[in-house]
Amino acid sequence: MKKLLLGNEALAQGAIDAGLSGVYAYPGTPSTEITEYIQKSKIAQELNIHSSWSVNEKTAMETALGMSYAGKKSMVVMKHVGLNVAADVFMNMSVSGINGGLVVVVADDPSMHSSQNEQDSRYYGKFAMIPILEPSNQQECYDITKYAFELSENLGLPVLIRLVTRLSHSRSGVTTGERIAQNNIHLPKISTQFQLIPMHARGRYKHLVDLQPDILEISENSAFNTFCEGTNKTIGIIASGIAYNYLMENFEDGNCPYPVLKISQYPLPKEPIKELFDTCEKILVLEDGYPFIEEAISDFLGENRKVIGRLSGDIPRVGELNPDNIANALGFDIVINENLPKVVLGRPPQLCIGCGHNDLFNAINVLKNESATQQVFGDIGCSALGVLSPYESINTLIEMGSSITMAIGASNAGIHPAIAVIGDSTFTHSGMTGLLDAIIEKTPITVIISDNSAIAMTGAQDSAASGRLITICKGLGIEEDHLKVITPLHKNLQENIDIIRDEINYKGVSVIIAQRPCVQLPKEKKDKLKEYTNVSIN
Amino acid sequence: MHTKINIILAGVGGQGILTIAAILDTAALDNNLNIKQSEVHGMSQRGGAVQSHVRISDQPIYSDLIPQGKADIIISVEPMELLRYLPFLKKDGYLITDSNPFENIKNYPELETLYNEIKSHKNHILIDAMKIAKDLGNSKATNIVLLGAASSLIPLSDESFQKAIATLFERKGERILAKNLEAFLKGKEIAAELVS
Numbered sequence: 156m157k158k159l160l161l162g163n164e165a166l167a168q169g170a171i172d173a174g175l176s177g178v179y180a181y182p183g184t185p186s187t188e189i190t191e192y193i194q195k196s197k198i199a200q201e202l203n204i205h206s207s208w209s210v211n212e213k214t215a216m217e218t219a220l221g222m223s224y225a226g227k228k229s230m231v232v233m234k235h236v237g238l239n240v241a242a243d244v245f246m247n248m249s250v251s252g253i254n255g256g257l258v259v260v261v262a263d264d265p266s267m268h269s270s271q272n273e274q275d276s277r278y279y280g281k282f283a284m285i286p287i288l289e290p291s292n293q294q295e296c297y298d299i300t301k302y303a304f305e306l307s308e309n310l311g312l313p314v315l316i317r318l319v320t321r322l323s324h325s326r327s328g329v330t331t332g333e334r335i336a337q338n339n340i341h342l343p344k345i346s347t348q349f350q351l352i353p354m355h356a357r358g359r360y361k362h363l364v365d366l367q368p369d370i371l372e373i374s375e376n377s378a379f380n381t382f383c384e385g386t387n388k389t390i391g392i393i394a395s396g397i398a399y400n401y402l403m404e405n406f407e408d409g410n411c412p413y414p415v416l417k418i419s420q421y422p423l424p425k426e427p428i429k430e431l432f433d434t435c436e437k438i439l440v441l442e443d444g445y446p447f448i449e450e451a452i453s454d455f456l457g458e459n460r461k462v463i464g465r466l467s468g469d470i471p472r473v474g475e476l477n478p479d480n481i482a483n484a485l486g487f488d489i490v491i492n493e494n495l496p497k498v499v500l501g502r503p504p505q506l507c508i509g510c511g512h513n514d515l516f517n518a519i520n521v522l523k524n525e526s527a528t529q530q531v532f533g534d535i536g537c538s539a540l541g542v543l544s545p546y547e548s549i550n551t552l553i554e555m556g557s558s559i560t561m562a563i564g565a566s567n568a569g570i571h572p573a574i575a576v577i578g579d580s581t582f583t584h585s586g587m588t589g590l591l592d593a594i595i596e597k598t599p600i601t602v603i604i605s606d607n608s609a610i611a612m613t614g615a616q617d618s619a620a621s622g623r624l625i626t627i628c629k630g631l632g633i634e635e636d637h638l639k640v641i642t643p644l645h646k647n648l649q650e651n652i653d654i655i656r657d658e659i660n661y662k663g664v665s666v667i668i669a670q671r672p673c674v675q676l677p678k679e680k681k682d683k684l685k686e687y688t689n690v691s692i693n
Numbered sequence: 694m695h696t697k698i699n700i701i702l703a704g705v706g707g708q709g710i711l712t713i714a715a716i717l718d719t720a721a722l723d724n725n726l727n728i729k730q731s732e733v734h735g736m737s738q739r740g741g742a743v744q745s746h747v748r749i750s751d752q753p754i755y756s757d758l759i760p761q762g763k764a765d766i767i768i769s770v771e772p773m774e775l776l777r778y779l780p781f782l783k784k785d786g787y788l789i790t791d792s793n794p795f796e797n798i799k800n801y802p803e804l805e806t807l808y809n810e811i812k813s814h815k816n817h818i819l820i821d822a823m824k825i826a827k828d829l830g831n832s833k834a835t836n837i838v839l840l841g842a843a844s845s846l847i848p849l850s851d852e853s854f855q856k857a858i859a860t861l862f863e864r865k866g867e868r869i870l871a872k873n874l875e876a877f878l879k880g881k882e883i884a885a886e887l888v889s
Contacts, residue, residue, distance in 0.1 A: 159718050159728065184735030269735030325731040325746075325757035326718060397757070404756035478760040489761070496810050498802045499776045502705065504741035505797060537739065544799070612736060 157328030162318060165293045165329045166260065167192035169300030173256070174335040176227035177205035179215035181584065182613035183234030184269035185323040186262035190232050191614075202337065208610075210619045211555070211584040212237035216244045216259070223257040224349055226341035228304055235263040235274050236554065240585065242279070245313075249283035250359045251351055252311040254343045256304035262318040265443050265475035269320075269612075271535075271554065273473070275444035280315040280421065284363055286370055287315045287421040288379065289396035293327040295419060299379060301332070306373070310366060319443045321475065322397050371422050379419035382427045387412040390485075391435030393428065393448055395419070397476070398441035404478040405485060423451060432461070439484060440464035443476045503543055511671030512538050514643035515605050516546040518651045519574065522659065523548065529572045529659075530565055534558035534586070536578040537611040537673075549576065556585025562600040563593050572601060572659040579606040579620035587627060593664045594632045601658045602666045605643070607673035608684050615675040621684065628666045637665040644671065696726060696848045697750040699759045701778045703769035705795045706738035709833075710770060712861070713840050714745045719857035720849045721749040729754045740797055742774055749849075768843050770836055771795045772807045772819070788814050789843045789884075791822040791835055818842050818884050825883065826876055831869065834876035841880025851881075 160168065167189045170178065180190040193199045193206045205222075209215035212233040222229035231241070238245060238261050245259065261279070264270040280287035288303055290296045299316060307314040347355045374380065385391075392411070394402045395418040403409040414435060416427050431438055432452075438461055440449040449464040463469040469484045470476070482489045506513050519541075523529050533539055533549030534557065541549040551561055558575035566573040577586050582604050593600055606624055609615040620627070628638050637658060641651045651669075658665035672681045700717065702710040714730050721728045727750050733743040746759045761780045766787045769775030775790040782788070788811060794801060811817050822838040837858065844854055855874055862870040 157722065159722055159730075161732075188734070268733070268737065321731060321757050324734055325729055327729045327754075327757075328722065328727065400755040400757065402755075404760060409753065409755060477758050478756045482760070495779060496776050498806050498810050499773055500798060500800065500802065502740075502742040502774070502798055504706065504736045504739040507739060540739070612739070614734075 157330055159326050160293055160329045161188055161324060161326050162290070162293050162296045162322035163188040163262070163324070164192045165296035166290075166300045166316065166318070167196070168329070168331055169297040170230050170258065170304070171196060171199055171202070171204065172331060172334045173301045173304040174228050174337045175204055175230055175304075176255070176337045177219065177222045177229045178232060179205075179209050179219045179229065180232035181209055181212050181215055181237060182610050182616045183237050183262075184613055185264055185318070185320040186232050186234045186237075186260065187613045187616075188323070189260060208616055208619070212241040213244060216241040216248075219257055220244060220248050220253070223253040223255040224343065226255045227338045228256040230258045230260060232260045233262075234270065235261055235276050236270060236272065237261070238276055238279055240555065245279065246283055247351060248313055249285045250356055250363055251349050252359065252362070253307060253313050254341070254348075255338050256307040257313045258300065258303045258307060258316060259313055260316045260318065262320065262323045263444055264320050266320070271552070273444065275447055276315065276317045277421065277444065277447045280317070283313075283315075284367060285312050285315055286310070286374065287317055289317045289419050289421070290322065291396050291399045291417065291419055292322070293325070293329050295379065296322065297329050297331060299419065301335070302379075310370065312363070312366070317396070319397055319475070367422075371425070374420045374422050375424040375426055377420040377424070380424050380427070381417045382430075383411070383415045383417070385412050385414040388414065388435045390437050390439050391431035392416070392439045392441065393418060393431065394441040395448060396443060398443055398481070401476050401478045401481045402441055405482050405487065418448065423448060428452060438462045439469065441470065441476065441481055441484070446472075504540060505543065506537065506540050507674050509674045510537070511607055511643040511669065512541065512605050514645055514648065514651075514671075515576070515603065515669045516541045516548040517645075518643070518648055518655060519548045519576070520546065521652050522572075522655060525656075526572055528570065529574065530570050531574045531576055532558040532562040532565070534575070534577040534581045536581050537607070538576055538578045538605045541576065555581055556589055559586050559589035559593065559600070559602055562602070563589065563596075563598045566598050566600050571599060573599070574659070575600060575602045577602065577604055578611070579604055579608060579624060580610040580618040582624070583619040583627070587631065590628070590633070590664070590666070591631050597663045599662045600664060601655065602664070603655070604666065604668045606668050606670045609673035609676055611673045611675060615673050622686075624668050628668075633664060633666050637661055637663065639665070639667045641667060641669050642671055643669045695750065695752055697752065698748070698766070698847055699764045700747040700843075700847070701759060701764045701767045701781055702745040702747060703767060703774040703778055704743060704771050705774060705797065706733070706741050706743045708770045708795065709836050710743065710745055713768065713836050714747055715861055716840060716854065716857045717747050717749065717847070717849075719860050720853040723853055723856060724849060726751055727754050729757050731757045742777060744778060766843055766846055768839055770822075770839060772804070772811060773802060776807070776810055785816060787843070787846055788817040789839060790819055791839060792819055793821065793823045818887055820883055820887070822880065825879055829872060829875050829879060831872035831876065834873050837873045837876040838880035841877035842884035844877070844881050845884065
């Protein structure tokens with residue numbers, strides 16, 4: 156019997172069945188449910204598969220590499236922007252190679268449903284010169300993950316699986332197969348493999364370059380790249396990953412008259428692409444995300460353009476694909492009706508009723524009225540909703556941790572008050588090092604850690620910061636007189652405003668921890684949090 | 694004749710449209726039908742507009758998203774959210790919604806304007822599902838009342854729906870399960886009266 160699984164869950168089950176020993180991840184939409192599925196899986200518990208959250212994507216990927224070094228199969232999971240955080244180890248572990256199979260799963264978010272950009276992780280895979288797999292449906296999520304571990308061990312390289320939101324978060328029936336055993340501990344055969352001092356790294360890099368023809372050949376023979384003949388050669392179509400489904404949706408019973416090359420494995424297979432070029436009048440490239448394939452196979456100067464897609468404007472350059480924008484590119488006569496009745500208004504996300512961030516922003520806004528020069532540097536997570544109405548408290552929002560460091564730079568430039576607002580989990584993910592920068596230089600900034608003791612936006616997962624913020628801040632060297640804990644409640648509004656105002660007036664670094672548990676946390680967790688809240692700073 | 698239906702479920706994050714989706718999925722899977730069901734996780738779940746595309750067919754289903762103009766039914770737990778997905782509705786497709794607004798934005802439209810817009814579509818079922826559920830003693834079953842109201846338009850038997858509801862609610866205890874089964878039948882009955 157088929158199981159009804161999200162793309163994310165099918166992938167997770169595929170990893171368990173591939174003999175996984177550990178998954179390492181930091182939550183991030185649309186990738187979160189992969190790790191959560193393994194955390195909840197009874198089989199994974201019986202097999203003692205490690206699955207607790209890491210502090211950030213970099214620590215997650217390095218830990219996965221450590222498990223691979225020891226010979227076991229590991230997986231690291233993140234959203235697309237998480238790969239920026241882990242890029243250092245990502246680029247270097249393709250040079251070192253791996254020992255136990257290592258699969259990197261990155262879920263991209265075209266259309267930015269829950270993200271600040273729509274970067275396409277395939278560029279990272281190409282940059283690191285490793286195989287990339289891009290499933291088109293839930294069954295492939297399962298099958299490709301099992302295959303990815305095998306491929307990783309055969310090549311001795313990490314393998315990247317790229318997902319997109321619509322596949323991560325869509326369910327379908329999936330048939331699962333046999334479970335492969337976990338690896339035993341076995342150390343790398345070549346003792347210098349993981350020692351990337353220049354003299355060894357040069358050899359490893361040469362090895363990576365020398366492997367490229369093999370990687371291409373595997374891709375050209377991959378069962379996940381399929382070519383389907385068509386009788387109408389006016390267009391040859393290349394459709395990657397989920398784009399294949401949107402294409403086929405446009406033809407009754409999936410009978411497409413054009414030749415179609417479905418791509419789910421990279422590097423791009425040369426042979427079938429050449430055949431399309433030779434036999435078809437035009438090539439239409441359908442890919443969710445950036446024009447990665449289109450750019451690779453287009454005529455650089457555009458003088459002899461045979462390839463159409465996002466770059467040519469036949470498909471919108473930004474935003475995700477869907478059956479309708481593909482129908483348009485195929486020249487089908489469809490009317491995309493974007494006109495809603497006027498009575499329908501936008502309904503943006505907002506803070507939950509009873510959320511502590513709400514009372515914090517109310518206090519910050521009072522201070523904003525007192526000082527026209529006040530700038531508030533925000534950060535990723537639920538606290539980012541302070542950008543929106545009714546608060547409009549936050550001036551900047553870029554990426555994880557940037558609130559503190561941007562406040563430092565602005566303060567250096569002469570801005571005062573410069574306030575950073577960062578969530579507790581974002582602080583431990585990427586804020587601590589920035590705070591150390593500020594402490595070393597005694598930069599006059601006020602850092603407010605809005606501590607709801609959860610990674611709230613992705614579903615209230617455990618925060619690494621819970622119960623540790625005071626110790627961390629003290630350890631980094633914050634002065635005890637300028638480390639304050641407040642409870643953001645309406646009844647404390649005036650008191651909280653006074654405390655924040657005093658710290659703004661201090662010409663050095665202050666940290667204010669605004670502590671109130673996330674309303675999404677279950678009661679047991681909230682009760683447990685009481686053990687460390689109201690702890691005095693001394 | 695092929696079995697094939699496209700349904701859009703609409704609401705505001707936290708209103709429980711995924712329970713309706715889970716019942717549809719379970720019933721369809723039990724009938725060996727193919728399913729694709731997309732859902733929203735992440736930022737929009739925090740009080741924003743959310744939707745789920747549910748596609749059921751005895752043929753292969755390619756796209757996870759329903760093309761515009763191809764939805765047979767839109768079921769919404771909130772009247773303004775219903776109208777957000779009109780571009781997806783098939784000509785003569787059905788609109789089914791609870792009449793109770795979820796007002797968490799400024800300038801929420803006048804209810805009469807919303808209701809008039811809904812009523813301007815030939816095939817609509819506009820009901821106070823929340824009151825029906827409350828009268829049955831379980832206000833949380835609003836979504837099940839709406840599913841009941843839509844059920845005669847969906848090519849799945851009542852037994853399949855009831856079995857799926859049982860699968861989903863049995864761990865919550867007999868009383869809650871019974872209330873949900875009642876809510877389903879009541880929704881069906883009221884829709885039949887309205888449509889006839």
